[in-house]
Amino acid sequence: MPLVTIEADPQRSPTPSETALTRRVDLTTLRLFIAICDEQNLTRAAQREGIAASAVSKRMNDFELAFGVTLFKRLAKGMALTPAGEALLHHARVTLLNVEKIAVELSEYAHGVRGHVRMLANLSAIVQYLPEDLSAFFAGHGLLRVDLQERPSGQVVRGIEEGAAEIGICSGEADSRALEGFHYRTDHLVVVMRPDHPLAGRESLAFTETLDFDHIGLHTASSIYLRSQYAATQAGKGMRLRINVPGFDAVCRMVQANMGLGLIPDCAFEVVGAGMGLSAIPLRDEWGRRALKIVVRDAVHLSATGRLMLDHLRAVEADRRDDDL
Amino acid sequence: MPLVTIEADPQRSPTPSETALTRRVDLTTLRLFIAICDEQNLTRAAQREGIAASAVSKRMNDFELAFGVTLFKRLAKGMALTPAGEALLHHARVTLLNVEKIAVELSEYAHGVRGHVRMLANLSAIVQYLPEDLSAFFAGHGLLRVDLQERPSGQVVRGIEEGAAEIGICSGEADSRALEGFHYRTDHLVVVMRPDHPLAGRESLAFTETLDFDHIGLHTASSIYLRSQYAATQAGKGMRLRINVPGFDAVCRMVQANMGLGLIPDCAFEVVGAGMGLSAIPLRDEWGRRALKIVVRDAVHLSATGRLMLDHLRAVEADRRDDDL
DNA sequence: TTGTTGTTGGAATCTCCTGCCAACGATTTG
DNA sequence: CAAATCGTTGGCAGGAGATTCCAACAACAA
Structure with missing residues (x-):
């Protein structure tokens, strides 16, 4: 048959x-x-x-x-x-x-792991906030694991849309289209320079004041680079760029090598450039306060673990703001 | 952990x-x-x-x-x-x-197909040159297939490095690191405007002349956008951007809707904007001539089909230059 | 030419995997 | 309490896939 x-x-x-x-x-x-x-x-x-x-x-x-x-x-x-x-x-x-x-x-x-969360984040978030935030998260949820990849903000949005990851963190100015967004952190840009630089010792700086000096740019897709270009343009002046480098640590090393000024977030400087004998001076401009946002495709339909992570990231930020008050 | x-x-x-x-x-x-x-x-x-x-x-x-x-x-x-x-x-x-x-x-x-070539290319190449070049390629190799994806130039390089595709086409200014590069085409940027625009009727334009008018930008990762921002900066003026859109056709439609000037490659205008009753005026600046390049990881170890494609693309460009003489 | 070696391909055989059927326990619904 | 769902279990049967042995073939050396 x-x-x-x-x-x-x-x-x-x-x-x-x-x-x-x-x-x-x-x-x-x-x-x-x-x-x-x-x-x-x-x-x-x-x-x-x-x-x-x-x-x-x-x-x-x-x-x-x-x-x-x-x-x-x-x-x-x-x-x-x-x-x-x-x-x-x-x-x-x-x-x-x-x-x-x-x-x-x-x-x-x-072997005991109870959940995975796939995340995408831009460099600023990874360097500055995620190490501590994730470590705090693991303290509460020791059995969860995180799969984190770095991408420029635009690609973070794209990755979340396409389902490559559940949770993304990108610049607040990135176009997040149909995604849900939540505020994450606000960082402040600082101008990094050698202590022997003419601008060293200032309390704070307006971006336009830096435009008479050489700059070191991040990679061209980074939001810091894009935003500072735009600001220079608006100010009606040019940015004298000598080189574009891929990371905050590279920026600091270039500064150290006397290639010019660097523009990076404050916390990144503390983490990366603090031990390098450099000075960091806050940027006075409004756009120097940069918001980072959390993006998800649909907060309601997140996996249980993704939900935990999202709640944690938002709670951490809320706590931090409470502390500031 | x-x-x-x-x-x-x-x-x-x-x-x-x-x-x-x-x-x-x-x-x-x-x-x-x-x-x-x-x-x-x-x-x-x-x-x-x-x-x-x-x-x-x-x-x-x-x-x-x-x-x-x-x-x-x-x-x-x-x-x-x-x-x-x-x-x-x-x-x-x-x-x-x-x-x-x-x-x-x-x-x-x-069903007869004899080979696949995976390619990545930026928007300019896809809109302007690849349609004809690929069609000529198919005429000679009717049994081959091409798998083509659009990405911004930086991501093209990344994709080739990671083996996502064999052949990439990107802006000549993109940092192609360890990849092998070959010259592909040179396109010329034109300023697109409505015929009733004050600048219409000019023979050619310097970019600085356009800076007094509103502009329509491509998406922020595109090399045209980055380069024009940079040029504005160098000129010590600002670019008055009203909107960023994702494609050349979108730029033309925005121009049509009187949102401002657009900046796109000449061939793209012929393809996309010719029937829209718009004027295109060549950009006089040096950087208005943009080189596109072909990148591969290792020309020697390309697949047979990849090799065919690479040879074809290079030959087409060589022929074209001979014709110009 | 002949024998040797290394290779792929085929036939017969056997084992074990996997899917089917039927029956069962658990839970909800009327 | 019966009927309806739903997932699970065990026995049975057929077939996919592995093994072994062997044939065909090309390259190479003597």
Whole structure:
């Protein structure tokens, strides 16, 4: 008696042929395929994976047959990829990497971890506030883990929109479109300089006063860079930029090397530049007070752990403001 | 406990326990798992996937046992995810999405396609040159396919570095670090305006002449926006920005709506704004000639198809320059 | 030419995985 | 209390996949 094929639910979205093909992919085949690509040799690949060579050969044949594609050029000594094979290799690699992430993450849960929160944040937040805020969070929720990646503010928004992470922290001026936003922190920009700089010793500075000197810029996508450019423009003067560097520490080192003035947030200076013998003078301009905001796609439908993190970040900020009063 | 998960080193040889766990993941289980999450109900999920409920139940139990993790809270009516389940759900989704890509791409090869090239490019290249260049490429290589994504120049570089694509096209001024670069095209910026604008009718314009009027900016990460800001700054004047929009077409529509001047590449204007009854006047400034460059990680080790594309793009540009002579 | 080595591919066999059916316990609903 | 849902368990059967053995083939050395 042949197998009775079960009628699939008619309202399922993918077409029958698509699902049929999708089902013919399996992870061991992908693993073996990658092994062959690495070794360029089926026999060695089989050994490495602890399986008979003929079994591997069969799998590959079946796979090629199923998709009607040739993956390898069978050469006298070894196997070489066809274009189709190269395409598969690329996707197979990322798929298996993902599977590995699954295994790692789940085994973390098995060892007591109770939840993950995926976050994106800009440099300012990561350098200045997140270390302490996250550490406080872990104190209360020792069994949670955080997966944090740095991106410029614009990309943070994009990542949250696309679901790459649950919670994002970016500049308050970033266009967060349809996302929900909450106030996080306000930092204050300071002008970093060598103690022998003409401006050193001042109580505070207006940005325009700095425009007669060389500046060191952050990378061009950073909101500090964009905002200071804009401010210079508004002031009707130019910013004399000598170099753009990727991080606050790099800015400070450039300042130290007498390349010019740096413009970074106050807390970042304390963390990064304090021990470097530099001076930091507060910026008097209104835009020197920069808001950072928390963005989420939908606060109501956050995961339980994401909710915890969001509440924590907001509570920390609220406490801090209470203390200031 | 580490605060932040470290990115896995791709070269790392997996530990025995890891591989053991990795092997226990399989795609049908993931598919079923997702179905259960969608339906919040094992029985319906089983129906949807055309499989007996008992089989699904057993698979889930075995999976949970293998990882020592509870994925669901079994409720009287349906199943609800635990935090571990939510973590799995996220990864399972992207994994299956990837598998689907595999199936789609391979079946393309089965239907005659002979190769894929993954590309990243900035907006200027995509709007102005790639349509014709790619179409010429297809004329010669009808069986190849191109996977093209738009990103700002900085992200193009990043994507190529990370292996997200083989070939990138970005602004000549972008910092391409360790990548190999080749000249691609040079475009010329034009100032777009309504025919009734005071500046209309001029032969050419210096950028400084436009600074007395309102401007419409591209999105803040775009190189045109960054460069024009910088130029305004250098000129010691401000740019009166009324709005930032995401594309060249949007710029033209804003110009049409009398919001101010736009600054876009000449070819983009021909393509996008020609039929809108607008005037375009060339920018006289040196930086109005913008180089676009092709970037690759390593030209020697490109795939055969990638090599074809690179050669084509470079040849097209060489021909074009010969024609100009 | 001939033998050796290393390679892929095929046939027969066997094992174990996995899905089906039917029955059961638990809980809610009428 | 019965009926309806829902998830789980056990027995059974079929098949996918692995193993072993063998054939075909190319490259290379004697």
